[in-house]
Amino acid sequence: MEPERGTPEYWARIRPDAPAVIHGDTVMTYREWNDKADRVAKGLAALGLGQGDRLGIRFRLGIEWFVIQRALQKLGVPQVAVNWKLTPDEAFYIIADSGARGLACNDADVTGWDRPDVGLLITVGQSADAPGVRYEDLLDTPVTEPRFGPLRPNLVLYTSGTTGAPRGVPPLDRSTIKDVERLMRYTASVAAVPPRPDSCVTLLTLPVHHGAGPKEAADTCAEGGTVVVLDPYDAEEALRLIDRHKVQVWSTVPTMLLRIQNLPGHVLDRYDLSSLTALSTGAAAVPQSLKEWLVDRLGEGVLWEAYGASEAGMISYARPEYQLTKPGTSGIPYEGVDIAIVDEHWNRLPPGEAGEIAVNTPVVISSYLGRDKLDEDAVKDGFYRTGDIGHLDEDGFLFITDRIKDMIVAGGVNIYPAEIEKILVQHPAVLDAAVIGIPQDDFGEQPMAFVVADPAAEPSEKDLLAFLDGRLASYKRPRRFAFVEELPVSPMGKVQKHVLRAPYWKGRERRV
Structure with a gap:
């Protein structure tokens, strides 16, 4: 069987010794990544994990996450994203609600997970007498045949509504898509923002319990690039890694950039950031003053912004040329996305008039995991109410000004x-x-x-x-x-x- 182009199996054959992931002083090549993922996949299969199952993933950034999530992709097992900051009771709720078979984690202390309702427990860096199955032991599984799988995040993401009870957003079921061409245009449009040079070097600082972190890793590895991992986040260390590894692409959140902006001038001047071709930010309001500072520091062609929702995928993006000419904008829709500003009765409002942002994308969910179909208060004619208030200008650019929901x-x-x-x-x-x-x-x-x-x-x-x-x-x-x-x-x-x-x-x- 020939590997699909753009997967780690493909790059393990084409560029086996190229670095796939760098974490500190540890480098994992594409050959090593694929070999480890094959071993872990076979070990998990021997434990009974396979198609139709789900597995909770509670991880800080690290090389082991790349291996385990790739093993699950080879097995066709969706990952249930569990925030590593959650308390055990909060995490157990997600595991139970999602129907996950168990939990893989890299917690330093795993004694809190040693309980029957966890199910299958996979640990990292534990002693031989620790509870659960050790990742290190899975790596010793002998492999006779290679495994393959698509390289795309296959995540169940948990989000909460006004009830405060977390609900699972299921991964996209492509068999239910009626307009495949639209989905392909949308997927290509999202993958192109921000643009990436061939075999690019990406800095990953976003957590993997959100959609953005796994997407960033997948987009980089699909092109045979290198992901440089930083966790925990440190502003000066981020600059040092950009300088040391000649990072070209970094997707981040405004908080991380604000911490860089607040560094003393002599510290900022210590690092060469000229390798950056694309810096993308979003997930929270981006102060215009921060945008202006970044443009002044990095140049006019580097800064991108993106806006999305767990229930509807990516919605809009702002190219570098609009950061100053359209101050405050969250950009224009991706290909295949329709944005409407509506009143409480779903009536469309004209440009310049504020209302609730409703979006129609190829990946709008019809229901949360294990819940009834969403009613017309949430989704109507393919449009999902985001809970955000904003307006469109005469040129079709989106501006977000307030929030209806209390999040x-x-x-x-x-x-x-x-x-x-x-x-x-x-x-x-x-x-x-x-x-x-x-x-x-x-x-x-x-x-x-x-x-x-x-x-x-x-x-x-x-x-x-x-x-x-x-x-x-x-x-x-x-x-x-x-x-x-x-x-x-x-x-x-x-x-x-x-x-x-x-x-x-x-x-x-x-x-x-």
């Missing part, structure tokens, strides 16, 4: 207030709670909790943070608290979060 985006990571509120009100001294996002220069937004407390108990901020410890991942915890006598509510009794937000966002050019 908070901190450093490119989604945080769902209802999830925080649900746990806060479990505290015996908390009568009610509302969480909003307030501006934070480094992360874009941060959660703030308004708490109605029992006057007889008077819990402190320290008390509430201690209560949240172990119940909620650290990045979701409120960074500020306000103790109030009551929350503002509408005549229907719904908390009016816009009233809570107003003082904190006053005078801001964007409220997302």
Whole structure:
């Protein structure tokens, strides 16, 4: 069997000694990658994993993730993305809800995963007496025949709505696509942003529990390029890696770029960034001042921006030439995407008028994993309501100005207030709670909790943070608290979060 062009098997044959992944001082070639993935795939198959199964993946960036996820692609097993910052209870919910057969993780301490409801446990870097099956032992599996598989992220991504209960976004089932030509045009358009030189060198700093990180890795490896991995993120180390490895493409989030902007001038001048041909950012609001600084620092042809949603895929992109001429834009639609600005009754609004952003892409979901079909409040005639407010200008460029949903985006990571509120009100001294996002220069937004407390108990901020410890991942915890006598509510009794937000966002050019 001949390998499909653009897969690691293909490059293992064409460029076997070319570096596929670099992490620190460790280099994995395409030959080594393919050999390790074959061994792990056979070892997992021997454990009963195969077509029709799913496996949870809870990983920090590292070479082992590349091997295991490629092994799963060879087996045709979708990956259920599990944020490594989640508490065990939060992670167990995702594993159970998705129907995953088990969990692969590179946690330093895996004792918390040694419980029957995890199922198959795959570990990295553990001793021989540790629970689960060691990745290192899977690498010893003898291989007699090569395995093949398409190189595309096959992910179940978990997202939350206003209920705060995470729901799985299933991977695309290509057999259900009616307009294959449209899908192909769309896929090619998304893959071309940002453009990549042949055998390019990419810096990967995005996590692999979101769609963007695996997509970035796949797009680079499809062209036989090299992925340079950095985790944990450090602004100066990112510059050092760009300089050392002559990185050409980097997709990142505004928080990471803001940390670079805040470095002292003499530190910035220490590194040569001229190898960068494309720097792409998104997942959160990008301050225009940051865009201008990046253009001044890197030149006018480097900065790209992209906008997407888990339920609808990538939606729009802004080329470098529009970063200054169309300030604040999130760009134009990808091929095969239709963007509509609608009112509450799905009526299209004219250019310049703000409303909810609704999108029709070839990959809009019809339902969440294991849930009923989405009703017309969410999807109608192929259009998905994003929950964001924006407008289109006369030239068809999208501008995002506000958010209908209460989701908070901190450093490119989604945080769902209802999830925080649900746990806060479990505290015996908390009568009610509302969480909003307030501006934070480094992360874009941060959660703030308004708490109605029992006057007889008077819990402190320290008390509430201690209560949240172990119940909620650290990045979701409120960074500020306000103790109030009551929350503002509408005549229907719904908390009016816009009233809570107003003082904190006053005078801001964007409220997302």
